[in-house]
Amino acid sequence: SFTNSSTTGKTLTVAVEPTFPPFEFQSATGELQGFDVDLIQAIAQSANFKVKYQNMPFAGMIPALQTQTVDAAVAAMTITAERVKIISFSRPYFKSGLAIATRTDNQNITNFDNLKNKIIGVQIGTTGALKAKNIPGAEIRTFNDSPLTLQALINGNVDAVLNDQVVILYGIKSGDLKRLKIVSSLLTEEFYGIPTPKGSPNLDLINQGLATVLKNGTYAKIYQKWFGT
Ligand code: ARG
Numbered sequence: 001s002f003t004n005s006s007t008t009g010k011t012l013t014v015a016v017e018p019t020f021p022p023f024e025f026q027s028a029t030g031e032l033q034g035f036d037v038d039l040i041q042a043i044a045q046s047a048n049f050k051v052k053y054q055n056m057p058f059a060g061m062i063p064a065l066q067t068q069t070v071d072a073a074v075a076a077m078t079i080t081a082e083r084v085k086i087i088s089f090s091r092p093y094f095k096s097g098l099a100i101a102t103r104t105d106n107q108n109i110t111n112f113d114n115l116k117n118k119i120i121g122v123q124i125g126t127t128g129a130l131k132a133k134n135i136p137g138a139e140i141r142t143f144n145d146s147p148l149t150l151q152a153l154i155n156g157n158v159d160a161v162l163n164d165q166v167v168i169l170y171g172i173k174s175g176d177l178k179r180l181k182i183v184s185s186l187l188t189e190e191f192y193g194i195p196t197p198k199g200s201p202n203l204d205l206i207n208q209g210l211a212t213v214l215k216n217g218t219y220a221k222i223y224q225k226w227f228g229t
Helices: 035-047 058-066 127-132 146-154 165-174 202-215 218-227
Strands: 011-016 024-026 050-055 072-074 087-089 094-096 098-103 119-123 139-143 160-164 180-183 190-192 195-197
Touching (some): 011 058, 024 035, 035 072, 035 202, 035 218, 058 087, 072 195, 098 146, 098 165, 119 127, 119 146, 127 139, 127 160, 139 146, 146 160, 146 180, 160 165, 165 180, 195 202
Parallel strands (some): 011 072, 119 160
Antiparallel strands (some): 094 190, 098 160, 098 180
């Protein structure tokens, strides 16, 4: 686990699953990095708290928040009506949405309707997994993380993957995902938020920090670092 030492306030335990580039992932030397990581560090700096990361699978985060095992998560987590019933979220910090990934040589999947009766790969516990349930006749294969899901597609074990579009795009651009493409337009409009246990007293602190970094240009710098051209 990693801790920032630059602040003096209280320590928040923050869940992370570092396999979701460019939001949270590990460098070749094992260092935690990504858009969400830079953002929480900036928020912590301005709201004066320390961050102690705790690795866990994405599907374990909501249960860990519910039991207050962790204080927050940095996970590119979409704010959904279902989740809001059981946990709280900061204000939205990133606009996102689901896309369909296929292999570049696939000619017969060009839209959501074409997914009928196909084999669909999704990461367990995600909005992509939820969306896949709406596909008539589809066989859904679930994987523990996003790279395993996309690797199954590259290997030909699934016909298509539903995942956050930016994550697929980043993988294609970085050369990590060979012979994959995105088909059709965004399937959903989603917004990421920083989740906390329901009604957590830390929510105000996080929202204040987020408001500051949005206002003082730090958010824009972090955005440029990860998504600038
Ligand atoms: N945005 C999607 C969701 O909230 C996927 C997030 C996956 N995050 C991760 N760290 N693996 O369901």
